[in-house]
Structure formats: structure tokens, C-alpha cells
Amino acid sequence: MNKFYKNRRISISLRLTAIHAVILSIILLIISILTINIVERVLMKEYKSEIKKVTEDVKKYIKSGKEINKDILQEVTLKDGIHLKIFGEDESLIFQNKLDTIEINIKEYNELDLIDLADDSRMEILYLNKVVFKENKKYYVQVAKKLDAYDAFLETLYVILVIMNIFGVIIAVISGIYLSRKILKPIEWITNTAKSISIHDLDERINVHGADDELKELGETFNDMIDRLQESFEREKQFVSDASHELRTPISVIQGYIDILDRWGKDDKEVLEESILEIKNETFNMKKLIEQLLFLARGDNKKYKLNYSEFYLNELIDDIVNETKMIDNKHTIINNVNGKVIINADFDAIKQVLRIIIDNSIKYTADHGDIFIESEKQNDYVEIRVKDTGIGIPKEEQPYIFDRFYRVDKSRSKDTGGSGVGLAIAKWIVKKHLGAIKVESELGKGTQIIIKLPINMY
Known part of the structure; x- marks a missing residue:
């Protein structure tokens, strides 16, 4: 069934050609009819x-009193x-001016003074009968004209217009084929380019040139789409590569300690305890x-849904500050500015953002350093x-x-346990809340992360 339908499919080019030919044929037919009608009216009016x-x-000649004979031809x-x-x-x-003249009864065909048509066996005749009075005498005047030349001219015009219409249709078909192919050429380029593109080869692009029209815009849009796809695939490949690298490290460490335990660490209590501790740490980091x-995968696939509710942001920050002070006694946590404000947001997601940022501050701040946490309504x-x-x-x-998996101090990644994913998650959550996040930092003098969140999402 599909094969039958495919074989019967009419191409756009053929349809455009047919429409072009039909429209032009109709226009030519209308012009021809109007031309014939106008010519008929003009000629008949002239006759x-x-x-x-x-x-x-x-x-006038009869009323002048002159004798009615061939001398009339000198004045008329x-x-x-x-x-x-x-x-x-x-x-x-x-009197009559021609011997082989036509025969029309002076009173038979029409009223006097009315131009009319008469038919003999061969052609139509246009004539006028008129009564002329001179003193007490009455004369009948009959003027007629054969329409054989008129009919012959119209027949010739018919033939010429028919031939012109036929040639017009032929020209319409040829020009329609040419124009449709030229107009649809960019679509053919798009089709061929699309066929040549695969996941492994996204470098092909449409050669966009020519007039600045809708088809050129279509080509540019297609190229932009491929650019975005290529960027997405490259980002996906980089993500998989980085994730594999990050997972390979803890797995290699765990495998190394297992080999040590398997060889001789089971009998050495100190080595056993060290191995178990490192395996636990690496397992925690890997988890x-x-x-x-x-989290990022669910976010990319739009499967992670935020649960919005109203809560006091200052209370959330107080909880974060207290938790941080409990688990970290090597830094001074300072919270002098914490304005009371109710926001509409995802409580757990905002808490995760703050934990990620504070955790980074702790990792990259020397012992006994200060960490300031502040909030205020604007x-x-x-x-x-x-x-x-x-x-x-x-x-x-x-x-x-x-950016995902980006680490500034790569040499310290193992010591800090960072994977370069945390800040990417924080940015994703903030953007989902229609907020903004930015960094202000100076080498050797510290870093400040600034987050702006709308108080009400609706």
C-alpha cells in the first residue's frame, strides 16, 4: 500500500507547474474573450x-433638390x-451604386431609422432604412454593408488567439518547470544535506546564498538547528567522557586497595583499617x-520537577549556618545580615544550592578563614x-x-574530593527559579557567589 502510494505521489514541482499553467491559461482565456468582445463592439460601432x-x-443631398443620379456619388x-x-x-x-447589390425589402426587416442585421444565404448584412421627405414627395433610402470582411477578420482573430493560447500554455509549462525547480532548489539542498548528516558526522551545512527570502531563512534555520544539535552532541560526549573519568578514579582506588588486601593486607591490621577507610571514602565520593x-540527567530530560511552596528564606539560611558550624569547626561562619523574607520556591532545591556553594567555600578556604553568608530583600x-x-x-x-566537570584547581581535586558538578547543579536550580547566579573573585583574596531569586514565581 505504501509503495503504491509512493509511486502515485505527485511532486511539489509538478503541482506548482500545473497550478502555474492553469492560472496562466485562465488569464489568457479571459484576455482572449475580452479582446474578441472589444474588437466586435469597436468594429460594429464603426460600421x-x-x-x-x-x-x-x-x-441632405435629396433635400437640396438636386437630381438623384450618379452625381450623388460626387457629394456622398x-x-x-x-x-x-x-x-x-x-x-x-x-438609384443604386452597385449592380450586384443585396436585396432587402424596404419595409420588411425593421422599423425605419433603426439599424439592424439581415441574413441572406451567405452572410450577415448591417443596414438602415430611412424615409426622406422633399416638399410633397417621399423617398426611401437604404444603406447597407456586408459583414463578410468583419466575419473573416473575427475568424482570423479567433485562430490567432487560439494559437497564442496554445503557445502560452506550452510556455507556461516550460517556465513553470524551470521556476519551480529553481525555487525548490534550496529544499533539495536541505534534503540532501539532511540525508548526509548522521550522529557521527554533523559537519555538513546547507550552502545558503541567493535572494533573502523564506527559503534562505529556512536554510539558515536548518543550519542553526544542526549547530545546536552538534553542540548538544559534543556536550553529551564531553559529559560522558568526564563522567567516565570521574568514576574511573574512585573505582581504580577501590580496586587498588582490594588488591592490597587480597595480597597481604588481611594480616596487617593497620593496612586493613587504612584500606577499609579509603574504600569507604571513595565509595561515598562515588555515590x-x-x-x-x-540529578543533571533528570534535569536535562525535564524529568526533575520542582515543588514550589512558601517559606521563610531567613529560617532556611539559619538552619544552613547551624548545620555548617556543627560539621566544620575549622572556619568561622558569619551571618550578620539575614533579612526576614518569604519566598515561593523549592525548599530542598534552594537548600541544596546553598550547601553546594558553602561546601566549595570550605574546600578552598584555609583553616581559620572566614565564610560570610548574607541575604536581603531587593x-x-x-x-x-x-x-x-x-x-x-x-x-x-x-x-x-x-560548567560541568570544570575545576579551577585541578591539582587539588583529589584532596578536596570535588568533581566539578556541584556548581553546575546550583546554576541549573537557580535558572529553574528564574533567578541569576554570578561570581566575583580575586586571586588570593577570596570569592563571592551572588544569587538573585524572585520572591514570587507567579
């Missing part, structure tokens, strides 16, 4: 005017094809990384600032710290 003029000239101009007859009161023929990766937003006195971030590195 009638000619007959009326001759009739009036003859009338009779064009070729004009037949003139003058009858007496008894309807006897007094944390997997959870972060799953119009329809609330601003949260987490500032430390740590090592700082080089200026050239700052635009990338929210």
Missing part, C-alpha cells in the same frame, strides 16, 4: 457610424462595401557523584551572598566555573 453618416449625407462618400439604394414613394428603385549525575528579588577568604579564582577561569 454603424459609417452607415448613419452615409444616410445623413444622402438625406461611399466606402468600399457600402451599398446605397434610393426608392420612390411607390417603392420603385431610383555522591552518581547522585549528582542522575524590590521583587532576594539576594543571597556567600563570601569566603579563600584562594580566589583567576579572572580568566571565572566564566567557566559553572
